[in-house]
Every structure is written in structure tokens, then in C-alpha cells.
Amino acid sequence: MRRGSPAVWAFVISSTAGFMAALDNLVVTTALTAIRRDLGGGISDLEWTVNAYTLSYAVLLLLGAALGDRFGRRRIFTVGLGVFTLASLGAALAPDISTLIAARAVQGVGAAMLTPVSLTLLTAAVPAARRGLAFGAWGAVNGMAVALGPLIGGTVVEHLSWQWIFALNVPFGLLLLPLARLRLTESFGPDNRLDIPGTALASAALFGIVYAVIRGNDDGWTSAPVLAGLIAGGSLLVAFLAWERRSPAPAVPLRLFRSRAFSAVNVAATLMSLGMFGAIFLLSQFLQAGEGFSPMQAGVRMLPWTGMPIVVAPVAGLLSDRIGARNIIAVGLALQAAGLGWFAAVATADVSYAALVPALMLSGAGMALFFAPVATLLMSSVRVREQGVASGVNNALREVGGALGVAVLTAVFTAHGDYGSAQHFVDGLVPALWVGASVIGVAALTILAAPRRSTSDPADVDADEAETADADAVEAGTVESGPAAADTSAALPS
Template sequence: MRKWLPLVAICLGAFILLVDVTIVNVALPSMASDLDASFTSLQWVMDIYALALAALLMVAGSLADLFGHRRIYAAGLVVFALASLAAALSPNTAALITARAVQGVGGAAMFATSAALVSATYHGRDRGTAFGVWGAVNGAAAAAGPILGGLLTQGFGWQAIFLVNLPIAVVAVALTLKVLPAGRRGAGRLDLPGAAAFTLAAASLTYALIRGGEHGWTESLTLTAFAVAALAVVGFVAAEARSAHPMLDLALLRRASFSGLLGGALLYQAAAFSGLVYLSLWLQNVLGLSPIRGGLALMPLAGASFLAAAVAGRHMHRLAPRLPIAGGLVLIAAGCAVLWLSVHASSGQSALFAGLAIVGVGAGLATPVLVSAAVEAVPPQRAGMAGAAVNTFRQLGMTLGIAVFGAVFTSRLRDTTSGGGSLRAGYASGLDRISLYAAVAALAGAVVVLATLRPAAAAPAAAAPAAVDGASAGAEGKPQVSAAEEAATGLK
């Protein structure tokens, strides 16, 4: 059993950082009441954390490749714990939003390194099992957030959703320093221009989407933010092309398969999880459920996701990655379609159960494979870059999904109520449209994955770990992927 202690250390960190993406969902009404928060402030409490994760994941991955994955992971745990304490003690929304941003900084360091630590610690069949467990934790954590949030908020107040991170982080740090391999430090330096440009692009785009939904899409500041985001993207590409040590090797993006994984990751996260915040508001503000009952109403997604990820992780080495990823996205689309057909003005919480369970199965199938396919496609010294890139696009999907769905939700709510409809009808109308758009996004993700990831060639099951372990970087430090690796991961 001792050989699984490193996995416990990794999964503890992954759990708390991903739970905190959604754990605040059911606490939002309590936060709004205690802190006198506006709807826009509540969006930022949600979005700033996911935004910090998305903007800094690749930076953290680069730092981990330079200074060692264990060192950066442990530092991330410490920052995350301190920020969680600050969030619990926040006297107003400005302080809470700031603390959530710092939480995202720590979370980025943990998220960027966890997959690489799994890959470096386990080999052969153990690696498949470890990625299966890690994927199950990933898939279930975001979905379980509302349930834990409801229990803690109703039992102890919304501050408890942050305080619970402290003892878990302490245990994770102790285990990390004791059982995880120290690893070797890499060569090179941090790509500061690329990091700055990417962070500016992500922040500007998210701000533009949130502001556009509230103030209009042709409003001057909204248009300015969109323009800044576009210029920052151009600057990021230029910086990466010129850098001797890029944060993201642009050569990877020229592989249709790798770009397809990034696009699939973005659409997957947006479709599966971005609508949960609005479902939580409907459950409490319209149906009048308590935080605990509101969280339990989302339990089908959490349970189905965990079980499906555990099963998929044990058998994923037998399948080309395109099959569980695309299949999972199709199931997510089907689940969102069921929600679209089920939720009406007269609906109760039971209308969610079937759709959420189907979404959960889809998320559980796709989650373990998305990251492992990317990590095993590059040499170990570039594992931080690959894992961080896929997880960055996942968090961008969450961030942009919350912003876009928020604009859709508020627009439908405003139109319905201004036309004489009830608040209940307005909420149902907003959720109806969000579910439809999420289904379309998931289907689009499935098409992208099927079109870009080629079927894996026949290869021995043990080829992938051996090829990855023996891979080496090229003369210029760029990833060199062997034919065996490509066959094992379906990336060509």
C-alpha cells in the first residue's frame, strides 16, 4: 500500500483545487446576503478563481519543468491554504474576490504539476491505475463541490467552504515532502513575455464577456476589452515564436491531434460544468431548497462522474484516446439535451436527475484520458507543458462558459420578466437556453476530437510507458515524440 501514498498526496491537492471551482455555487446566496454582493460580484467570485487557474497554468508548468514538480506542487499547496484562510476571513466582496484570485495562483501550481507527478511516479500497469484514480478524483471533485458546499454552508456558514481546505492541505504537504520523488531541475528560463501576454489575453476576454452581458456588446469598454484580448493573443504567438524557452512550444499546435485535444478540453469543461452555478441559483432562489438539499440535487452528476472515471481509467490503455473523449462529449451533449427538455417553469428538482447523471458519465469517461493523452505524448521534461496546456484550456472553458452562460441567463431572465413573466419562468427560460448551448458545445467538441485524433495503431499495451520513460528532448529542447508514443496515445 505504501506505493500508493504518492498518489494520495497528489489526489488530495487535485481534489481541493477542483472542488473550489464549484464549491461556492450553493454558498452564493449566503455570500450575497452577508456581503451585500451584486450578481456581477458573484460572477467574479466564481470566475476569478477559474481565470487565475487558466491564465497561470502554463506559467506554473514552465516553472515546474525548471525547478522541479514536487517543489512547485508543495509551494502551490501552501499558497492555496493561506488564500483559503484569507477568503474565509473576507469582510467584503472585494477582499473575497482578491483571495479567490490568490487561491487560483496556488491552484495553478498544483494543477500544472499533478499529472506530471503521476506520470513520473508510476509506470506500466500502475500508471494506468494511477491515472484512473486521479481522473476519477478530477471528474468527481468539481461535481461534488456543490454537495460539500451545501453541507458546510448550512452547517457552519459559507466561510467553512474555505476553512475545510486547511487541514487537507497540511496533510497533503506533509505527504508530498515525505513520499513524492524530488525530481531533477531543468535548464532554461521562464518565458515572461509569453506569460504576461497569455494572462492579459485570458483576463481581457473574460472581462469583455462578463461586461458585455451586463452593459451590452457594443459598449465602449466591452469593445476595448475584446480588442485588448485580440492584441494580446497576437503578442503571445509572437513571443512564443521568438523565445528560446517558450511557455508553449508552438510546434505542438501544428499537430492537429494536439490542437484537437485543446479544443476538446475547452468545450468539454464549458459544456459539463459551467452551467452548475445557475442551476444552484435556481434550486435555492426559485425552488427554495436549503444549501444541503440544493447540493444533493446535483449528486447524480458527482456520483456518475466518479464511477465512470474509475472504470474508464482502469481500461483506457486498451482504447485510442479519441473514443472515450469523443464518447464522453456525446454523452454530455445528450445529458444537456435531456435537461433542455426537462426543465420548465413548473419543474422541480427531480427534473435534473436524469440529465445530470448522463452528463456525469460523459465527464467521467473523458476526464482521465484528456490529460494522460497529452502528458504521455511528450518527454518527461516537457510533461509540465503538455499537462498545463490541456488543463489551461479546461479552465478557460470553465471561465468563458460561466461568462457566456451568465450573459445568456441574465438576458433571458430580463426579457421574460420585463414581458410580464414570473421570476420562476425567467429562471427556467435562462436554464433552458444554457442547456441547449451546452449540448451544442459538447457536440462540437466531439466532432473536433473525432476529426483531429487519428485511431491508434496496434501497439503493445506496455509500449506507452516505456516510450515515455525513454524519451528525450531534441537539441533545441523541443519535444520529440517517438512512433511508439504516438501509437500508444493516438497522436500523430
């Protein structure tokens, strides 16, 4: 990609915005102790400080992808970026824990609008021959955002204040907004109809299930609100599937799941997020509550985990086109599971930091090997015209997995331990980490169900190219022209 080309601008803008959205998943984890000291609240409030973002993010991602197809991907990207930026300012100025949780929920709304269309915008701008490398780099940037969250959060909290972990989003958002308008090419989906009933059913179902899991820790798993959430969520999910089977313009074309690659990568991504997000939520607090480190010291000591993607991710991105993304992802998931298992095996109230380093390095290398090639496998498993909804589905399931991970591993933690002492914390941490390691181990086995190479039917790709070209000719007055638009119908990487 030439410097200053539309592809480079698309990568810089989409990756930076995606980094901000992914970073805010876990940047708050090392700030939780400072937030609790400043604003008050118990572990349930801290859990909601994380999950208010991931929950609204997850349930609205499908809507964000649909809105991009209907009203223009660049337009929805900029609106989402604006909402995210304003909500970040609101979180920084929050006077109490309830206001902070509300601002985090609005942040999730903005992230849900910008994330699914960012990958589609990148696909449109990058030539087909270079998409494997571009997807790998995009995935690596997002992976590093998740991994660097605790370090960035801890450093900012210690040297400034917890408010600045949100305030720092504002100048970046203000910089990206005009760049997105000037440098990104507008594009639309092949079907401009919105599946309002399907999107509403999916969002309500996800909200009910995740809300029930989160509340189960405090209200009890047989309490009326929790049972109502599980029953209502499950019922709405069944209704959603029934509706999608007969909808003329489904929010999620169920035929996508006939692809072994698409199904495997989505199941694996959900399980990986469940195990990893829950583990990071607890480990970042263990280094403070259990080991007595300051927020920045805890973040620095996470560097063997957070720094590994910087070294490993570029190599993984380059190899994904040569040996197959599936194999790299499977190895990455296995390393993540091994890292969490190692951590659980050696964790004690007085464990030395040196004993934790190998576990952190394994987890970091595994994270890089997962995030770098996962976008390549995902986007090569569907037709060109379905990449927007595929991105929305994958991101939604990953966020649901993350929200469930924090809730489930916190439930395991609170069933066996508490914040009372270092030993009590370890008593809850160890079984929670074993659960996380087991879930990620299942994800590693799941991804092996995907074919070694993309099995997309060339005829399908050719048909999509012809259909896209016809649509461009018909919509010449409504879709902007340019180098990025010209590449929209390019073939997918094999």
C-alpha cells in the same frame, strides 16, 4: 502499485491537492445564495466570486508549469499548496464581498502553481505500464471534485456556514505540506530557461479576453472597457504566437499542436469546460431559486449527476488502455450534451424533480467518461520531456473555458430572464442550457479528430529516454535520486 511505494504516495498527494483545487472551482455555486444574503452584491459580484478564481488560475498555469521546470516541481508544488491554503483561510474570514473576491483570486494563484506540476510528479513516480490506470484515476478524482462541488458546498452551508467551504481546505493543506516534502521526489525540466516574455504575453492576452467577456454582461458589449479588453487580448495573443515561433525556449512549443491528439483533446477540453461550468453555475441556483430547495437539498438532488462518476470513472480508466481514450471521451461528451439538452427540454417553473433525474444521470456519466481517460490521451500525445508544459496548456485552456462558460451562459441567461420569479429564472435558464449543450456537442465531434490510438513516434520516446538519462547523469548532484526519479524516463503508454 505497492502500498507505501513512491507511486502510491505521489498519487495520494497529487490527487488530494488536485481535488482541492478542482473542488474550489464550483464548491461555491450552492453557497452563492447564502453569500449574497450575508455579504450583499448582485449577480455580477456572484459571477466574480466564481471567476476571480478561475481567471487567475487560468492565466498563471503556464507560468506554474515553467516555474516547476526551472526551480523544481516539488518545490513549486509545495509553494502553491501553501499559497492556496493561506488564501482559503483568507476567504473564510472575508468581511465583505470585495475581500472574498480578492481571496478567491489568490487561491487561483496557488492552484495554478500546484496543478500542472502535480500530474508531472505523478508521471515520474508511476511505472510506464501502469500510467494509463494512474492517469485515469487522477482524472476521475479531479472530475469528481468538480461534480461533487455543489453537493459539498450545499451540505456545508446548511449545516455550518458558507465560510466553512473555504476553511475546510486549511487542515488538508497543512497535512499535505510536510507529506509533499518528505514523500515526493524532486525533479526538473529539461530546459531551465524561463520564457518570461511569452508567459507574460499569454497571461495578459487570456486576462484581457476573459475579463471582457465577463464585463460584457454589465457594461455592454460595445462599451469602452469591453472593446479594449477584446482588442488588447486579441492583439496580445497574436504577439504571443509570433514570439513563440522564434523563442529559443518557448513557454508553449507550438509544434505540440502539430499532433492531432494534442490539438483535439485541448479544443475539446476547452469547449467541454465552457458548456459544463456554465451549466452547473446556473443549475445549482435553479434548484434553489427556481425550485425552492435549501442548499443541502439542492446538493443532494444533484447526486444523480455527482454520484455517477464514482461508478463509471473506474471502468472508464480501465478501458482507456484497451479500446482507446478517444472513443471513451467522445461518448462522454455526447452524453453530457444529451443530458443538458434533456434538462433544457423539460425545465419549467413547476417541473417535478423526477423529470430531471435522467438528465442529471446522463450528464454525470458523461462527465466521468471524459475526466477519467483525458489525462491518458493528453500525456501520450507528447514527448516525455514536454509533459509538464502539456499539462499546463491543457489546464489553462480548461480554466479559460470554465471562466468563459460562466460568463457566456450567464450573458444568455440575463438576456432572457432574471431572479425575479421561478418563471423568469426558467426563461433565462433554458436558452443558456441549449447553448451549453451545443458547445459540448461540438466538443464531441472535435475529439473524433484525434487518432484512435497514441501515434507518438517510438523514436521520439527513445530519444527522450536517452536524453533524460544523460541529463540525470549530468545533474546527479542537483536532482534527488530515488524510485520516482528512476521512472521519469520510462516510455509512455501506447
